[in-house]
Amino acid sequence: MSLLLSPPSRAEPAGEGIRSHWGALFGVACLPAVLGYLALAVLFAALTAAAGAGSSAPWLARAAAAGWLAAHHIPLTIDGAPLGVLPLLFTLLLGALVARGAAGAVKRFGIDQPADAGRVAGVIAGVHGVGGAVLALVATPATIIVDPALAAVGCAVVAGAAAAVGLAGPCGLLPAALRQAPGWVLPGLLAGLWGLAVLLTAGLATVLLVVTVSAPDVIPTLGPDAGSALGLTVLCIGYLPNAAIGALSWLAGPGFSIGALSVSPFAVHAAPTPAVPLLAALPPGPAQSWWVAALAVPLLAGAAVGRRCATGQELSERLRVLGVAGAVIALGAAVLALLAGGQLGAAAFDPVDIPAGPLAVALLATTLLGGCATTLLSLPRKGSLIRDDARPVVAEPDDGAGDASENADGADGGDVQAVQTEEGSSDVEAGDDSRRTSEGDRHEHEPGNEHSTQ
Numbered sequence: 001m002s003l004l005l006s007p008p009s010r011a012e013p014a015g016e017g018i019r020s021h022w023g024a025l026f027g028v029a030c031l032p033a034v035l036g037y038l039a040l041a042v043l044f045a046a047l048t049a050a051a052g053a054g055s056s057a058p059w060l061a062r063a064a065a066a067g068w069l070a071a072h073h074i075p076l077t078i079d080g081a082p083l084g085v086l087p088l089l090f091t092l093l094l095g096a097l098v099a100r101g102a103a104g105a106v107k108r109f110g111i112d113q114p115a116d117a118g119r120v121a122g123v124i125a126g127v128h129g130v131g132g133a134v135l136a137l138v139a140t141p142a143t144i145i146v147d148p149a150l151a152a153v154g155c156a157v158v159a160g161a162a163a164a165v166g167l168a169g170p171c172g173l174l175p176a177a178l179r180q181a182p183g184w185v186l187p188g189l190l191a192g193l194w195g196l197a198v199l200l201t202a203g204l205a206t207v208l209l210v211v212t213v214s215a216p217d218v219i220p221t222l223g224p225d226a227g228s229a230l231g232l233t234v235l236c237i238g239y240l241p242n243a244a245i246g247a248l249s250w251l252a253g254p255g256f257s258i259g260a261l262s263v264s265p266f267a268v269h270a271a272p273t274p275a276v277p278l279l280a281a282l283p284p285g286p287a288q289s290w291w292v293a294a295l296a297v298p299l300l301a302g303a304a305v306g307r308r309c310a311t312g313q314e315l316s317e318r319l320r321v322l323g324v325a326g327a328v329i330a331l332g333a334a335v336l337a338l339l340a341g342g343q344l345g346a347a348a349f350d351p352v353d354i355p356a357g358p359l360a361v362a363l364l365a366t367t368l369l370g371g372c373a374t375t376l377l378s379l380p381r382k383g384s385l386i387r388d389d390a391r392p393v394v395a396e397p398d399d400g401a402g403d404a405s406e407n408a409d410g411a412d413g414g415d416v417q418a419v420q421t422e423e424g425s426s427d428v429e430a431g432d433d434s435r436r437t438s439e440g441d442r443h444e445h446e447p448g449n450e451h452s453t454q
Contacts, residue, residue: 025120028105029127032097033068033159040067040090047234051227065139069146072132072155073339077145084342085352087238088245091158091339098124098159099166106170117171121163129156184317187309188324195305195325195367196332202297203248207240207278210247214281221280236278243278245340246354248333251297252366254358256341259349265291274349298363302370305329309375322371330364 041064048055055063070076071090076083102124106112111120132155136146168174178186211218222229246256255264258279260271268285309321337356344350 022123024109025105025123026127028101029124032094032101032124033128033131036071036094036097037064037068040064040071043067043234047227047231050230051225053227059141062139062141065135066141066144066146069132069135069140069151069155072128072151072158074132074136074146074151074154075342079143081345081347082343082350083345085242085340085344086342087235088241088339089238092241095158095162095165098128098162102163102166103170106167112171114171114173114176117164117167117173121160121167124163125156125160128159129153131155182320184320185324188321189328191305191308191321192325192328192332194308195301196329198301198304199248199251199298199329199333199363200244200336202251202301203246204240204244206247206251207243207281210281211278218277218280221275221277232277236276239276239278242340245333245336249337249354249359251294252333252359252362253295254355254362256352256354258344258352259347265294272348274344295366298366299370302326302367303374304370305367306371306374309371315376318375319372322368322375326364326367326371329367330360333363334360 041060044063044067045055045060048060066076067090070083070086071094073086073088073091075086102120106117106120111117129152133148133152136148136151140146164173174186178189222232249256250264253265255262255266257263258271258273260269261273261282262269263282264287266287268283268287270285273279273282305325306322309325310318334356337354337359341352341354344352
C-alpha cells in the first residue's frame, strides 16, 4: 500500500525516460499477448488430447485466437449463436500478466513519471488492439465471427486498464490523481476497494458452499469420460468469478436470471438451464424462508467498512469517508455485474443477466446502513490516512528569553520549524536554559530582529 501511495521521483522531466526505450517497450507490450496466446493453445491441445480427439496445428492456432479474444472479453458469434457471457477468470489472468509486465518494464527502465505511465499504457493498449483486430479478421475459425472494430477497441481497453493497474505503484498514479482531492477521498477509496473485495469473497464462498452441498447433483453432469469431465471442470473454473458476482447479487437481494430462470432470496422462477455443472447446483425452488437471512452478509460487510472509515476525529469526516466507500462499492459492483452477464445463444438461455442498477443500489444501501452504525459508535482509529490541514508547529519560548520567532511555510504543506540559533541564544541541544551571554541578550532584544531558521 505504501508503494501505491508514494509519489514518483522527479529525477527527470516526463518523456525523457521513455524515449530511449521505445523498442524495448514494444517488446514488453507484445510479450503478455504472445504468452497468453501460447498458453491458450497449450490448454486447448491438452483438452482435446484428454478427450481423445485429434487436432491439427492450424485448428489449434485458430482456436487459440478465438480464446485470446474471449480472454479480452470480446463477444463471439459461434455458428450464428451469440456468446457474450465469457469466463472472467481468463480475463483476470491475462490482466495480471499485462500488469506485471508493465510494472517490471518501468522499474527496469527507470520510468517513474505519471505522464510516462500514460505513454507506456498506450503502447501496450495499441499492441493488443492491433492484435485483436488482426486475429478477428484472419485467424479465427470459419464458424466463429468477431467484429474487428469491436475486437480492436475491446482488446485495447482491457490491456490498457490492466497496464494502468500495474503502473499505479511505480509511477505514483494515485498521488498524482488525488493531489487536489480532499483528504477524506483516499481513505474512502481504499475502504471501498477493501469492502468490495470482502463482498466478492463472500460471493465466492457462497458458490463453493452450494456446489459442495449439491455435489450429488453436480458430479453426474461432468460427463461419462475423463476428457469430458476435464473440459467441463476447466470451463466451470473459468466461470467461477462470474458465479461469485451472481452469488453476491443473490446475497444483496436482486439475484440473477438465466433466460426464463430467475433466482433471488425472495423467489425462484424455475426454467431449463444449460448442462453445466455450476448451474446444476442452483436450487429448483421454491424460495426458503431462511434465505432472507442472506441479506445480513452485505450488512455485516457494510459494518466492517464503517469500522475502517472511523479514521477521522470529526464525525463529518467519518461520514464523508463512508460515503466515498459506499460509492466505490456500488460502482464497482455495477461494472462487475455488466461484465459477468451477457448473451448466451438465442434460445431459452438468453440472456444471462445480473441487474447492475438494483445491485448497486442494494449494496450502497447496506453499506451506508451497516457502516453508519459502526462509524457513529466507533472511536477514531489510529493511523488515519486523512491529511491534516496546515497546522503550524510553534516552538515554546524559554523562561526569561525574548519573544520566540515563528516561521510557517504554508506553500510547502504547512510544516513549520522554529529554530533559535543566533550566537548567544539558548543552547537547545544541551537543554541549558540559564546560559545567556550579554551579546546574545542584547541581540535578542534589538527591534525588528528575527531569529534565523534552518
